[in-house]
Amino acid sequence: MLASNEQKIYIICPVCQKSGWLMVPKEPIQSSQKGLTTITIEKTICEHTFIVYLDKNFNIRAREQIDFVPAPGITFEIKDVETVPFNENDMDLLQLNLYPLTFNYILKSFFNKQSIGIILIKEKEFLAELYNALFEYIFAGTFEIVYKIIGEDEYRHIKEDLNLDIVVKDVEIVKDKDKIITDADLGVVRGFTQRFFKENFGVQSVNYLKNEIKNAYFLSNSVAELVNKKKNLNLNKIIKSLEKEFDVEINVRYGEFLLDIVKNYYGVEVKDIYKNIEFLKFKKLSK
Numbered sequence: 001m002l003a004s005n006e007q008k009i010y011i012i013c014p015v016c017q018k019s020g021w022l023m024v025p026k027e028p029i030q031s032s033q034k035g036l037t038t039i040t041i042e043k044t045i046c047e048h049t050f051i052v053y054l055d056k057n058f059n060i061r062a063r064e065q066i067d068f069v070p071a072p073g074i075t076f077e078i079k080d081v082e083t084v085p086f087n088e089n090d091m092d093l094l095q096l097n098l099y100p101l102t103f104n105y106i107l108k109s110f111f112n113k114q115s116i117g118i119i120l121i122k123e124k125e126f127l128a129e130l131y132n133a134l135f136e137y138i139f140a141g142t143f144e145i146v147y148k149i150i151g152e153d154e155y156r157h158i159k160e161d162l163n164l165d166i167v168v169k170d171v172e173i174v175k176d177k178d179k180i181i182t183d184a185d186l187g188v189v190r191g192f193t194q195r196f197f198k199e200n201f202g203v204q205s206v207n208y209l210k211n212e213i214k215n216a217y218f219l220s221n222s223v224a225e226l227v228n229k230k231k232n233l234n235l236n237k238i239i240k241s242l243e244k245e246f247d248v249e250i251n252v253r254y255g256e257f258l259l260d261i262v263k264n265y266y267g268v269e270v271k272d273i274y275k276n277i278e279f280l281k282f283k284k285l286s287k
């Protein structure tokens with residue numbers, strides 16, 4: 001018999017699709033201030049670790065594999081610590097309300113020059129200004145970003161007039177014209193998000209994230225130049241070239257992430273370069 005303070009939920013692993021039942025405590029989920037509760041499933045129903053986002057009715061709204069790509073070292077000199085235009089209270093609000101998965105979608109959209117609509121439910125509309133300030137601050141001087149933060153009701157009324165590539169509402173993908181975030185490799189942005197929301201999350205975390213974005217900006221610029229200049233490139237050659245130029249180590253998936261930026265953000269043709277990526281991954285694994 002089930003104890004009345006527990007709820008049985010059916011879970012499917014997003015990686016291997018194995019499934020199983022799990023008992024979760026009812027009370028904290030139903031009274032969650034945030035709306036969705038995130039539960040980390042650690043090697044319980046299979047060998048994988050992943051996160052499920054549960055709503056108050058115990059429906060699973062999203063699942064996310066926990067796998068992230070290490071970022072290369074920072075390739076520029078970090079100047080005196082910039083004064084972050086946020087206080088600890090703002091940071092608390094961010095940590096409480098901005099779901100990592102939602103943030104991954106937003107970052108991925110920005111890096112790929114997709115205009116994104118971020119729908120806020122009524123109770124969260126007050127966050128618009130804070131999100132706005134965060135995005136402008138972390139992307140200042142690097143990638144141009146296009147977004148609209150919009151209330152649920154307003155979105156319903158004007159969605160036909162909004163010409164947005166992507167629309168998200170919390171962890172839900174409402175629209176994704178070119179499948180940029182659907183089933184995408186979010187490993188690199190997940191790494192950014194993971195390090196951003198790490199244990200000692202605070203105003204300083206914002207500058208770490210800003211630096212990672214700037215780093216991606218410099219590195220992708222360099223890749224774009226290389227692709228424009230040289231023929232017969234492959235990802236391996238690009239990674240070698242970056243590693244030599246900047247004295248950093250670059251993960252193959254980070255290399256792919258840069259290539260996506262070059263293709264989608266800078267609009268540079270990179271078709272042939274992707275060719276041997278699978279082979280490279282295999283080589284890396286079998287080392």
Ligand SMILES: [Zn+2]
Nearest residue numbers: 013016046048
């Ligand atoms: Zn699994």
